[in-house]
Amino acid sequence: MTIDSVLPFLKKAKDENKSLGEIMIEHEVEIQGVSRKEILNGMKKIWSYMVNSIKQGVKITKESPSGMSGGNANKLMTYLSKKTKKLSSASVLKIAARAIGIGEFNSSMGVIVAAPTAGSAGVVPAVVYTVAEKLNASEEMIIKGLFASSLIGLVCDARASTSGSEHGCQAEIGVSAAMAAAAAVEIAGGTAEQAVNAAALVLKNTLGLACDPVAGLVEVPCIKRNGLLAVSATVAADMSLAGVQSVIPFDDVVTAMDEIGRMMPCEIKETSEGGLATTKTGLGYKLWLKRSGERQLEGEDEL
Amino acid sequence: MTDESAFRILGPIMTGPSSSHTAGAVRIGRAARLLFGADPQKVFVYFHGSFAETWRGHGSDKAVIGGLLGFKTFDKRIKEAYKYAKKAKMDVILKKIDLGHNYHPNSIKIEIIDEKNPVNLIAESVGGGDIVIREVLGYKIEITGKNVTIILRHQDLMGTLSKITHVISQFEINILSLQSKDLPREGDALTTVEISLSPPAELKTSLDNIEGMKMVRILPRLTEGEEIF
Numbered sequence: 001m002t003i004d005s006v007l008p009f010l011k012k013a014k015d016e017n018k019s020l021g022e023i024m025i026e027h028e029v030e031i032q033g034v035s036r037k038e039i040l041n042g043m044k045k046i047w048s049y050m051v052n053s054i055k056q057g058v059k060i061t062k063e064s065p066s067g068m069s070g071g072n073a074n075k076l077m078t079y080l081s082k083k084t085k086k087l088s089s090a091s092v093l094k095i096a097a098r099a100i101g102i103g104e105f106n107s108s109m110g111v112i113v114a115a116p117t118a119g120s121a122g123v124v125p126a127v128v129y130t131v132a133e134k135l136n137a138s139e140e141m142i143i144k145g146l147f148a149s150s151l152i153g154l155v156c157d158a159r160a161s162t163s164g165s166e167h168g169c170q171a172e173i174g175v176s177a178a179m180a181a182a183a184a185v186e187i188a189g190g191t192a193e194q195a196v197n198a199a200a201l202v203l204k205n206t207l208g209l210a211c212d213p214v215a216g217l218v219e220v221p222c223i224k225r226n227g228l229l230a231v232s233a234t235v236a237a238d239m240s241l242a243g244v245q246s247v248i249p250f251d252d253v254v255t256a257m258d259e260i261g262r263m264m265p266c267e268i269k270e271t272s273e274g275g276l277a278t279t280k281t282g283l284g285y286k287l288w289l290k291r292s293g294e295r296q297l298e299g300e301d302e303l
Numbered sequence: 304m305t306d307e308s309a310f311r312i313l314g315p316i317m318t319g320p321s322s323s324h325t326a327g328a329v330r331i332g333r334a335a336r337l338l339f340g341a342d343p344q345k346v347f348v349y350f351h352g353s354f355a356e357t358w359r360g361h362g363s364d365k366a367v368i369g370g371l372l373g374f375k376t377f378d379k380r381i382k383e384a385y386k387y388a389k390k391a392k393m394d395v396i397l398k399k400i401d402l403g404h405n406y407h408p409n410s411i412k413i414e415i416i417d418e419k420n421p422v423n424l425i426a427e428s429v430g431g432g433d434i435v436i437r438e439v440l441g442y443k444i445e446i447t448g449k450n451v452t453i454i455l456r457h458q459d460l461m462g463t464l465s466k467i468t469h470v471i472s473q474f475e476i477n478i479l480s481l482q483s484k485d486l487p488r489e490g491d492a493l494t495t496v497e498i499s500l501s502p503p504a505e506l507k508t509s510l511d512n513i514e515g516m517k518m519v520r521i522l523p524r525l526t527e528g529e530e531i532f
């Protein structure tokens with residue numbers, strides 16, 4: 001059985017006057033057949049790994065083995081600590097830095113939580129962490145936020161896909177942004193309707209997004225995209241809390257994502273045969289990596 | 304894990320950067336270790352297809368070595384696998400291989416060198432960290448490692464299969480699937496049995512005692528301890 005619509009959960013939340021996160025916790029207890037405490041502990045474990053990836057990511061100053069990433073989260077945090085005037089607010093820049101940091105931690109073989117995938121792992125933790133920090137939210141609220149986000153991911157997975165190779169990056173970072181928006185609304189005390197609406201707002205904005213990673217590595221464009229879409233997700237949460245409605249409801253947006261995903265050519269679905277991956281610069285990185293890797297396997301270069 | 308679980312979307316906890324090229328590679332390495340059943344001393348690892356091209360950026364080398372050392376996909380030590388391999392006195396040689404078009408582009412071949420009990424396998428990383436073992440000791444098979452799998456090579460005698468199922472059921476273990484095929488040249492058969500529980504050590508002995516049994520290998524569930532529920 002899969003969950004292919006948000007509607008039964010929205011109805012339940014409304015009828016019982018509960019938040020989306022609460023409804024999802026009750027659902028998890030039911031399907032796993034274990035105690036509420038065990039379920040919450042499971043998510044606390046997930047959260048502890050997410051927090052660790054945030055803390056490690058912003059500290060990275062070394063380049064990844066490909067030379068394409070590393071150190072940018074740290075640059076943003078340093079910029080933030082300076083007294084100069086910034087164009088964006090401090091929390092916006094922290095969200096971007098933390099999401100990018102997780103992406104950098106991931107490409108340096110750090111331990112991360114796929115959310116929904118490794119390439120999109122930065123968005124949900126960065127938004128949840130920063131929003132919770134700003135609102136002084138308890139761990140309990142954070143856990144509820146994560147559970148609220150899971151419904152969004154599950155529906156995207158059942159109705160469309162959460163894989164770049166099937167539906168492009170709309171299905172990875174697009175979905176993670178939608179999940180993060182719902183989590184942010186939950187943590188801010190919004191209703192289930194508002195959480196799902198926020199997810200619809202930001203997901204619409206990622207439809208058609210190509211997956212064209214340079215040299216087949218989860219670095220370019222993935223890492224910085226985590227940062228920029230994490231910011232979008234947070235703004236979408238604010239928009240929803242302000243009463244801005246998505247004209248197209250969430251389920252329909254996911255149907256559109258599925259349709260667009262099917263129409264997208266396979267060159268921009270993780271094959272690295274188009275887009276950024278086949279630009280002159282992109283191909284240059286690919287060739288360099290392939291050559292140096294092969295030389296090492298043949299024992300010509302030190303490992 | 305059920306399709307409806309939140310932990311399918313938030314998870315797994317894994318060493319980056321890639322579920323197929325890193326997490327999958329860890330499991331392939333661990334599968335080889337588990338089939339060998341001891342600490343490997345000398346290992347050849349062959350990268351085929353996209354592994355040969357992108358292993359460096361994905362850290363697939365450290366991932367396989369971590370697996371050979373018995374690490375799980377979320378183990379921090381994977382990043383420093385070379386250091387731990389040295390400590391464990393495990394010698395790993397990486398090579399490139401072309402297995403041909405019949406193999407998935409994300410395939411790895413592993414040979415564990417040992418006088419008494421050498422192991423070799425070919426496995427594919429099929430996405431999301433899932434793997435399929437395609438060949439063990441030169442025999443074509445199909446094992447996902449999602450359940451405990453028993454691999455048996457025995458003489459192709461009448462009634463051997465029913466003896467096998469009888470022995471397993473004596474341990475009150477459920478059989479989930481059973482596949483058997485002839486190896487005509489040797490006059491043997493290769494049988495793989497997926498079971499629901501980790502068996503007690505005596506199961507191996509009892510299977511070994513079946514007439515005409517030549518090899519018994521038990522591969523534990525590869526995702527053991529890697530999932531929240």
Ligand code: SF4
Pocket residue numbers: 117119120163164165168169170172173210211212213217218219220221222270
């Ligand atoms: S561009 Fe492709 S590989 Fe990168 S995060 Fe998006 S879907 Fe994943």
